[in-house]
Amino acid sequence: MPSLARLRTPALVVALVGLHAVARAPMACCLGRAVPAARADHLRVVSWNLRNFPGDHDQDRMRERLDALDPQVLALQEVLQPAALEALRPGWRWHASVHGGSHGPQRLVLGWDPAAVEVEDVREHASLSMGGRVRPALSGYVRARHGGPDFxxxxxxxxxxxAGHEVRRQQWPQLAAVVAERRADGPAGEDDVLVLGDFNAAGGPQITADEERAALATALAPAGLQPWDIVHGCTAYWEGRRRDSFWEPSRIDLVFGGDLHEVSRREAWPGAHCVRHACGPIEATEHHPEPDLHHMSDHCPIVVDLPAVDDDP
Incomplete structure (x- = not known):
């Protein structure tokens, strides 16, 4: 007859496994709870750096993530083959930048659901490309159908x-000029603007990432732009200074808004692995991957919701 100690050992193992599963469960379930569900009375814009899309990405997984987020507008970065986006959102309209810097090229893309919004006057802004070495900016005028925000x-x-910090500092005033240009050339009285994407605000040799974000906010303030809060505090992951199996969170994707008076809470929500791991370090390797991180992008989708009202006179 087995001893009481022997009978207890398997039970203890089962209990510990169960506790481990319970402890991990909140991390695995947080996407739906942390990112607010899409609402009919809001227009949803999602910014996402797709890490050289399509590459070897798990497009089924990406489509599932986008289905769950249910955006009406996408603002994308690092798209190598814009035609491949059609598989992610069939029936959408797309406009890609012609240029994308010296690596790829890594194009910027605006995508939208034509049943929900119109996007007009799309422009590529070469002034941010610094002579073609880096990416331009891409802009458009978004008009919600059936009433709602125009911006x-x-x-x-x-x-x-x-190492690219000084180049970024040169890009900031160019970005402010783009915002001024859009407002000057747009519909009369339409100053609402949303600026988002991968700002790569990683700091520099003599400046921290926090100091760079503060300097960026100061540089864009004269253009009437205010930084939005990033819920949970991270937007992407990188391999870290140790280059071991731990990936570290960062906040390099940012959102700025101007004259969006209908917005009461200026905050953006990261999804995917940023939320699932609560913006903490991730232990993952190619042999033991984090599915979203390794098979979609190191960046997380960033969600912005705008109330479906128009504050313009």
């Missing part, structure tokens, strides 16, 4: 890495 939308992908 200028600008998507950016600024120079990467800490």
């Amino acid at each position: 200028h939308l600008v998507v950016v992908h600024l120079k990467a890495t800490r």
Whole structure:
């Protein structure tokens, strides 16, 4: 007859496994609870750096993530083959930048559901490309169908890495000029603007990431732009300085708004692995991958909801 100790051992193992599963469950279930469900009385814009899409991405997984988020407008970065986006949102309209810097090219793309919105006057802004070395900006005028917000939308992908900090500083006033241009050339009295994308605000040799974000906000303030809060505090992951199996969170994708008076809470929500891991470190390797991180993008989709009202006279 087995001893009492032997009988207890399997039970203890089962109990510990159960506790581990319970402890991990909140991380696995948080996407639906952390990102607010899409609402009929809001217009949803999602910014997402797709890490050289389509590459070897799990497009079925990406489509599931987008289905869950249910955006009406997409502002995308690092798209190598814009035609491949059709598989993610069939029936949508797309406009890609012609240029994308010296790597790829990594194009910027605006996509939209034509049943929900119109996007007019799409422009590519070469002034941010610094002579073609980096990406331009892409902008358009978004008009909600059936009533709702009308606004200028600008998507950016600024120079990467800490070593690129000085180039980014040169791009900031160019971005402010783009916002001024959109407002000057747009419909009379339409100053509402949303600026988002990968700002690569990683700091520099003599400046921290927090200091860079503060300097960026100061540089864009004269254009009437205010930074929005990033819920949970991260938007992407990188391999970290140790280059071991732990990926570290960062906040390099940002959102700025101007004259969007209908918005009472200026906040943006990261999805996917940023929420699932609560913006904490992720232990993952190619042999033991984090599915969203390894099979979609190191960046998380960033969700912005605008009330379906128009504050313009």
